[in-house]
Amino acid sequence: xxxxxxxxxxxxxxxxxxxxxxxxxxxxxxxxxxxxxxxxxxxxxxxxxxxxxxxxxxxxxxxxxxxxxxxxxxxxxxxxxxxxxxxxxxxxxxxxxxxxxxxxxxxxxxxxxxxxxxxxxxxxxxxxxxxxxxxxxxxxxx
Amino acid sequence: xxxxxxxxxxxxxxxxxxxxxxxxxxxxxxxxxxxxxxxxxxxxxxxxxxxxxxxxxxxxxxxxxxxxxxxxxxxxxxxxxxxxxxxxxxxxxxxxxxxxxxxxxxxxxxxxxxxxxxxxxxxxxxxxxxxxxxxxxxxxxx
DNA sequence: TTTTAAATGCAAATGATTTGCATTTGCAAA
DNA sequence: TTTGCAAATGCAAATCATTTGCATTTAAAA
Ligand SMILES: [Mn+2]
Ligand SMILES: [Mn+2]
Ligand SMILES: [Zn+2]
Ligand SMILES: [Zn+2]
Numbered sequence: 619x620x621x622x623x624x625x626x627x628x629x630x631x632x633x634x635x636x637x638x639x640x641x642x643x644x645x646x647x648x649x650x651x652x653x654x655x656x657x658x659x660x661x662x663x664x665x666x667x668x669x670x671x672x673x674x675x676x677x678x679x680x681x682x683x684x685x686x687x688x689x690x691x692x693x694x695x696x697x698x699x700x701x702x703x704x705x706x707x708x709x710x711x712x713x714x715x716x717x718x719x720x721x722x723x724x725x726x727x728x729x730x731x732x733x734x735x736x737x738x739x740x741x742x743x744x745x746x747x748x749x750x751x752x753x754x755x756x757x758x759x760x
Numbered sequence: 761x762x763x764x765x766x767x768x769x770x771x772x773x774x775x776x777x778x779x780x781x782x783x784x785x786x787x788x789x790x791x792x793x794x795x796x797x798x799x800x801x802x803x804x805x806x807x808x809x810x811x812x813x814x815x816x817x818x819x820x821x822x823x824x825x826x827x828x829x830x831x832x833x834x835x836x837x838x839x840x841x842x843x844x845x846x847x848x849x850x851x852x853x854x855x856x857x858x859x860x861x862x863x864x865x866x867x868x869x870x871x872x873x874x875x876x877x878x879x880x881x882x883x884x885x886x887x888x889x890x891x892x893x894x895x896x897x898x899x900x901x902x
Numbered sequence: 903t904t905t906t907a908a909a910t911g912c913a914a915a916t917g918a919t920t921t922g923c924a925t926t927t928g929c930a931a932a
Numbered sequence: 933t934t935t936g937c938a939a940a941t942g943c944a945a946a947t948c949a950t951t952t953g954c955a956t957t958t959a960a961a962a
Binding site for chain 2: 693708710711717719723724726727728731732735736738739742744745747749750751754
Binding site: 773774775776793794795810811814815818834835836837 | 917918919920921927928929
């Protein structure tokens with residue numbers, strides 16, 4: 619399966635924990651918090667310590683199998699399977715649904731900024747916030 | 761002074777703490793963490809409890825005098841005096857210097873995304889990362 | 903198999919931020 | 933000016949996501 623492939627290539631040992639956690643992230647269409655992952659594991663009757671979840675996510679992030687992002691207003695970090703390099707996030711401020719966006723409009727902007735600031739720009743994070751269609755309708759009917 | 765004006769208009773009581781904290785942020789060319797502000801206060805011989813610093817920053821944020829941002833990779837929040845509405849941040853990943861950028865290239869992109877996703881987009885956060893001129897030179901001479 | 907570095911479980915620590923409560927203070931009304 | 937009181941503050945303790953130390957287990961190379 620995909621997770622075993624990617625673990626093998628990464629140089630990390632293929633452990634039950636890592637496979638289970640990576641599988642969960644591969645299946646998820648949403649970035650997930652460490653504790654959410656921990657709860658899904660519990661549902662699947664897979665007993666993995668929460669600190670191991672954190673350590674696993676850190677390893678996966680170091681190998682670029684997983685991306686760690688800070689989107690929500692609380693202080694939890696979210697983790698997402700890293701299938702595609704660059705991406706942006708569109709977050710519904712009502713229901714917290716997150717949509718991942720591939721298209722990036724910032725290429726020429728970065729060039730301009732480099733000229734202006736003499737920074738060497740390596741990357742960026744773009745988070746867009748709003749209300750999803752569902753939440754717009756719910757809000758309207760109040 | 762500017763801080764007293766803005767406090768008066770905000771409806772918040774003009775206390776010694778609030779004036780001192782807002783003054784520090786007005787003077788700073790960098791977003792600051794709560795504890796940094798606390799330390800500057802100490803240098804100025806102004807004894808304000810750290811929890812009061814946090815509560816003050818929260819009040820100032822609620823009144824839109826201050827903006828709270830999460831840029832650094834650690835879990836500290838930064839606070840910045842809110843002179844200008846919309847802005848972006850260019851962060852040096854070596855020395856952590858932060859440059860605030862006014863220009864925003866995302867107007868038409870937001871429109872496009874709204875059409876694609878049926879979200880009602882309210883705002884966005886854009887953080888750019890790279891190496892500042894100084895750090896590029898330091899890195900080169902290694 | 904044997905060997906050993908890496909991975910894990912468990913409990914305790916961390917550290918930024920928040921909160922409960924007693925006391926103080928800004929400021930509007932008298 | 934003085935008074936009354938809601939708002940602000942200090943202090944200590946609580947929170948809570950995340951990290952860490954250490955003893956034990958395990959993947960996988962030889
Ligand atoms: Mn982009
Ligand atoms: Mn913008
Ligand atoms: Zn929604
Ligand atoms: Zn720098």
